[in-house]
Amino acid sequence: MGARGALGVLPFAATVGWAAWHLLQLTVWRDHADPGMSVVWLVSFCLLWWLPVCWLERPATVTEAEQRSVDALRVTIQIPVYNEDPEALHACLRSVFAQSRRVQRVRVVDDGSVDTATGEPLLYDAERAYFLREADSLGIEATWDRTPNRGKRWAQMHVLAEDDADVFVTLDSDSVMDEHAVAEGLKPFADPRVKSVAGLVVPLNVRTNALTRLTTLLYVPFTRGLRSAQSVLGSVLINSGTLALYRADVVRGHAGVYERETFRGVPMQMNDDSMLTMYARLEGRTVHQPSAVCFTLVPDRPLHYLRQQLRWMRGTTVRHLWWLRHMPLRSLAFWMPVVEYAHLVLALLVPVAVLATPELREQAGSLLQYTLVLACAMNYLISLRLFAVRRTDETLRHQVMMFLLSPLAGLWRLLVLRPLYLYAVATCWQIGSWGTRARVEVRASPAA
Incomplete structure (x- = not known):
């Protein structure tokens, strides 16, 4: 397991033991208490099974023979564009050409971008000229097409359906790849069972304001958790x-x-990533390669952030229904939505049970105090994964400060994201094409 594994497993085990002991004291071993509450709390705790498991992940490596087979793969990078900040798009394209493992083909599809200030087409003339010129100098086949606005999936399949590559790389136009992202991302394909590889995505504009810092606190523990x-x-x-x-x-x-894809008769263009992943999972293994790093712009304004989260939540709700319908009963994909909704139900029932049970009402103060302590402990355990991402533009002091603020992320989940999720579940059929980008939403900083 190693030192990194112990960093996650040992605190988790200690917290489980501490929680179990105190729950038993609060419930089973106290006169007139309801032992069922201890079961509820322990089940809720066990729903975080992934906390110790995530520390076992290691980047895929290859032998010399496997590397030769990986090098032989023909690779196409596909970049759909819609109302993107020109500077962010330029940085994205620059990172494609800076890859240590050169790809054979890059395809950009502009899905009918519009300058909302004038109503005229947003053509990206300078970015297109740079893209075609640089690709030609490197000997990379490149295409740049502009299509009527139909949504991200149509922009993707405009070129991929007839492409003869061995591997497709999907890349968002507001994202910047590390120079070794493609080389590292291809390594898991040495295993013929692997059908898709997720890159490690981290926020690029983490220092912009409090919202982008909070997003990082939520984002990184998920991607590395x-x-x-x-x-x-x-x-x-x-x-x-x-x-x-x-x-x-x-x-x-x-x-x-x-x-x-449609849902209740409405075209479904969001959650393209989860649909492609489901296709891959039905045919083989789907893995994550933490050494294939990509930096992305995250929302820096509250309304944009909430729209993005609502779009993701609605799309995930629809995808849960697909998993329950199409994934095998023995698969993780089938049980993940079951666990998610069980967790949601428990979170709603526990306060009701406390208020409805006289014995528990008398202990409400102790239970609340215990819950707050346990919630802080759990948030710190989750946020240990912040230290699993090493960045040259981030000091250890900054990481520690972010880690110390972890309970704020838990509070945000409880007070903002959980109610938003309930609303998303209830309105999951309200889906659109690109969702958050009716105009340029996030602009790249000069440093990007």
Whole structure:
């Protein structure tokens, strides 16, 4: 397991033991108490099974022979664009050409971007000229197409359906890849069972304001927490569309169906990443490669952030229904939504049970105090994963300060994200094409 594994497993085990002991004292071993409460709390705690498992993840490595087979793979990077900040798009394209493992083809599809100030088409003339010129100088096949606005999936399949590559890389136009992202992301494909690889996505504009810092507190423990634990089991359920790699035959095999998904008769263009991941998971293993790093711009304004979260939550709700319908009963994908909704029900029932039971009402103060302490402990355990991402632009002092603020992320989940999630579940059919980008939403800083 090693020192890194112990960093996650030992605190988790200690917290479980401490929680169990105190729960038993508060319930089973106290006169006239309800022993069922201890069961409820312990079940809720066990729903965080992924916390110790995620520390077992290691980046995929290859032998010399395997590396030769990986080097032989023909790779196409596909970048859909819609109302993107020109500077962010330029930084994205620059990172593509800076890759240590050169790809064979790059395809950009502009899905009918519009300058909302004038109503005229947003053409990206300077970025297009740079893209075609740089690709030609490097000997990379490149295309830049502009299509009528139909949504991200149509922009993707406009070029991928007939592309003869072995591996497709999906890359968001507001994201910047580390120079070794493609080289590292291809390594898991040395295993023929692997059908998709999720890159490690971290916020680029983390220092912009309090919201982007809070987003990092929520984002990194997920990408290096739950997704890492799923990868240990070979069952990543949602790749981030920011950076993901797929066996090309998986994508081509669903051309014509993927872009026409509907829910309750409404075209479904959001959650393209989870749909492609589901296709891959039905055919083989889906993994995460933490050494394939991509930096992305996250919302820096509250309304944009809430719209993005609502879009993701609605899309995930729809995808849960697909998993329950199409994934095998023995698979993690089937049980993840069951666990998610069980957790949600327990979170709603526990306060009701406390208020409805006279014995528990008398202990409400002790239970609340215990809950707050345990919640802080759990948030700190989750946020240990912040230290699993090493950045040259981030000092250890900054990481420690972010870690110390972890309970704020828990409070945000409880007071903002949980009610928003309930609303998203109740309105999951209200889905759109790009969702958050009716105009340029986040602008790149000069440093990007």
